[in-house]
Amino acid sequence: MLLLNPGPVTLTERVRRSLLQEDLCHRESEFFNIQEEARTRLVGVYDLDPAQWQAVLMTGSGTAAVESMIASLVPANGKLLIVENGVYGERITQIAAQYHIAHEVVKHEWMQAPDLARICAALDADRAITHVAIIHHETTTGRLNDLRALGEACRARGVQMLVDGVSSFGAEAIDFADTSIAAVAATANKCLHGVPGAAFVVVRRAALANASSRTYYLDLKRLATLQDQRNTPFTPSVHAYYALVEALRELADEGGWQARHARYAALSEQVRAGLAARGMASVLPKDASSVVLRAFHLPAGVDYPTLHDALKARGFVIYAGQGGLSKELFRISTMGDIHAADVERLLAAFDAVAK
Ligand SMILES: *Cc1c(COP(=O)(O)O)cnc(C)c1O
Numbered sequence: 001m002l003l004l005n006p007g008p009v010t011l012t013e014r015v016r017r018s019l020l021q022e023d024l025c026h027r028e029s030e031f032f033n034i035q036e037e038a039r040t041r042l043v044g045v046y047d048l049d050p051a052q053w054q055a056v057l058m059t060g061s062g063t064a065a066v067e068s069m070i071a072s073l074v075p076a077n078g079k080l081l082i083v084e085n086g087v088y089g090e091r092i093t094q095i096a097a098q099y100h101i102a103h104e105v106v107k108h109e110w111m112q113a114p115d116l117a118r119i120c121a122a123l124d125a126d127r128a129i130t131h132v133a134i135i136h137h138e139t140t141t142g143r144l145n146d147l148r149a150l151g152e153a154c155r156a157r158g159v160q161m162l163v164d165g166v167s168s169f170g171a172e173a174i175d176f177a178d179t180s181i182a183a184v185a186a187t188a189n190k191c192l193h194g195v196p197g198a199a200f201v202v203v204r205r206a207a208l209a210n211a212s213s214r215t216y217y218l219d220l221k222r223l224a225t226l227q228d229q230r231n232t233p234f235t236p237s238v239h240a241y242y243a244l245v246e247a248l249r250e251l252a253d254e255g256g257w258q259a260r261h262a263r264y265a266a267l268s269e270q271v272r273a274g275l276a277a278r279g280m281a282s283v284l285p286k287d288a289s290s291v292v293l294r295a296f297h298l299p300a301g302v303d304y305p306t307l308h309d310a311l312k313a314r315g316f317v318i319y320a321g322q323g324g325l326s327k328e329l330f331r332i333s334t335m336g337d338i339h340a341a342d343v344e345r346l347l348a349a350f351d352a353v354a355k
Helices: 013-018 029-045 062-073 087-098 116-125 147-157 220-228 238-253 256-277 304-313 323-327 340-353
Strands: 053-060 080-084 103-107 131-135 160-164 181-187 197-204 293-297 329-333
Touching (some): 062 087, 062 160, 062 181, 080 087, 087 131, 087 160, 197 220, 197 238, 256 293
Parallel strands (some): 160 181
Antiparallel strands (some): 181 197, 293 329
8 A cells, every 4th residue: 555645654664674673672772872863863964063052852643742842831921823725834833822821813814825024014013922823834735835025024024933844844945044034843654665663853952941741741841851951751652663774764865855856856746747737736835835745626427525535546655735624625645655656556557546
């Protein structure tokens, strides 16, 4: 079965085999070697200076990392502005509400790009705002939100950015030199090609100084402090860490995030062109879309469950639109161990199904 959903991904044999290493006690030096290699390689994905940046690991899915970042990095007297243009932005608002974090929302329709003028007006109207939360790749629609322009607006106002990079870290450009970026949250099992269970926040060390401690298990500062001392507060998902390290070695061997970006770009273009030729247009224009995932209009007269089940019977798992979008579109991600020949077979399966 080939997974074309946005994580968990189809694993390479190399990463799959890495799960079968020896049993490890998480209080032994062998485990801390693994933890350290993962953290060092994560900071290295975007060539960051370890004196300024730190990768903080935790056990959980991508949402755990996002929740840890939001609950920890908005200080007790801080205020968060959330940019919503899809399910994942809305999730951050729910997290902020759950922790009683002071927040405002700039809400957009799911199909819209963030409106910088509205965001700037919201920042200017409320000088109490200290942080802006934004989804980099809004997986709801496949849109890549523009961090560069938002970063500029934040820098001009002394506001810090908290970025959900869960479905972009490792495959899209992230300008960590932008001094407004305080942290990026992500996970092992999307563009990095690991397994679910290990998530992380790449955080500016300086941003941890004002961290608050609203959550026990996901307390970013405590995790960061202990991991810097080759320690861990709880039992981590040891096997997921094995896989993450192997996936990061593989990413480096293959040429890093830039090579992965190029590979995804070629595959997603192959999918786009193939489906367009079969009458299924992509929902967003190419320059608005990530290379990681694209959304397509359902073929005329075929509903999603029918399309999904017919493709699954042929070995492909595609992904539904979220909420009301499930009646309009489907999504295809080309992250994971997917190659051009797989896309050819996928398109042939569409021929059998949607004609
Ligand atoms: C996948 C994803 C998440 C987290 O989802 P989990 O199911 O918790 O791994 C968060 N944000 C974005 C943008 C995502 O694509």
